Amino acid sequence: MTRLLIVTDAWHPQVNGVVRCLDKVGQELRTIGYEVEYLTPERFWTMPMPTYPEIRLSLASLGEIGEIIEGFAPHNIHIATEGPLGLLARHYCTTHHLAFTTSYHTRFPEYVAARLPVPCEWSYAYLRWFHDAAAHTLAPTRTVVEDLKDKEFQHVVEWTRGVDADRFTPGPKSVYQDLPGPHLVCVGRVAVEKNVEAFLKLDVPGTKIVVGDGPQRAELEAKYPHAHFVGRKQGAELTAHYQSADVFVFPSKTDTFGNVMLEAMACGVPVAAYPVMGPIDVLTDPNAGVMDENLALAVQYALKLDRANARAHALKYSWASCAELFRRYLVPAFDGQEKAA
Structure with a gap:
């Protein structure tokens, strides 16, 4: 059975597109025989993110991250976020010559600039450094791919999203009857x-x-x-x-x-x-x-x-096609020696 480790700073109980996407992809891959493990903030002490307490930042150590990776011995590693866990996992992988993929979910520089006087160029410089160590960086649309390439990101590929069409279906207007329409x-x-x-x-x-x-x-x-x-x-x-x-x-x-x-x-x-x-x-x-x-x-x-x-x-x-595209971009973790050198 192929073992896949997904590292993400965004996870339940957060409700957002990143969590939903990673959760759905894992579910789909398990149906075709993958053993999927998530390295998330659930395993560690956390602290609230300044100006955004709903998001918890993990207080993990490099040693703890290394123990988890070595204990699971994944065939594939995907680092989904650029936060504390993603950064530690990236450091471990590059130091131990393990190949990995990353994904770009959030326009983090614009989010930071909306809250703090931090130029977008500074944040993009960090993101470029972070993702350039990956074999592939998966971005959600062609427009995002082109935007990142214009910003000199390397190895960027398109990875679209899905929707649960059995859960989200047409139905009666049952909630807002007492409110004027539309x-x-x-x-x-x-x-x-x-x-x-x-x-x-x-x-x-x-x-x-x-x-x-x-x-x-x-x-x-x-x-x-x-x-x-x-x-x-x-x-x-x-x-x-x-x-x-x-x-x-x-x-x-x-x-x-x-x-x-x-x-x-x-x-x-x-x-x-x-x-x-x-x-x-x-x-x-x-x-x-x-x-x-x-x-x-x-x-x-x-x-x-x-x-x-x-x-x-x-x-x-569909989430099935989203997961299949994700699977195609995965790389063997232990074939990273040449890239890391």
Whole structure:
């Protein structure tokens, strides 16, 4: 049985696209015979990330990371994040001449710059150094691949995402009956980098509903009393919120993909978004979603779209194909001597 170790600083109970993607890929690979082990913050003492306490930073040592890697003796190693665990695993692999792959999930430089006076160029220099040691760096869309290549990243390949089309399905509008329509829904972390306020500022008819939680929620909830903040939802409850939307509004300009767009479309909900990285590659069918620099205009046009077309577009993506592409890019860990030299 092939043993795969996935190292990630992002893991449960966090609810985000990185965790969902890595979890789903592991599930799919296990069905075809892989033994998948995750090296995550669950194993260590952690501390809250400054300005973002929902994210926990692992207080691990290089010795602990080495013991885990040696004990599992993986055939393949994938380092998914550039945080403390990813950094320690990278150091161990390069020191012991083990080949590995990495993935680029988050526009970390833009996230940092939104909170701290740190130039994006500095953060990208770190990320370039981090990923250039990998045999392949997996990025979620062609646009992200080209952007990273323009920034002189090496070995970047495209690795798309999937959606659980059995879980996210069309259904009755069961949640917002008491609210005036149309029902405009935004799902995700309520944080400055997600640009949720751009959604809340829209001058459009209907009710704005925010599904999710995060550090900016209290501020925005006080500032926009006519919007409805329902908190984080999971499972069937989350699906019901998607199904009850007339349009899914995706205001983020920093996401590399945006899994929530696929989930919404799988539930038959058209998407309105800005024409930026993420939506450009996901909303390739104009019958499933609308992109416009004027987000209010995108919402108006999205309201006219056929929900069946949104569902049909989402069905082009699957976690099985995502996992298969991931598998193809894996490299034998112990064939790294020549690369490391």
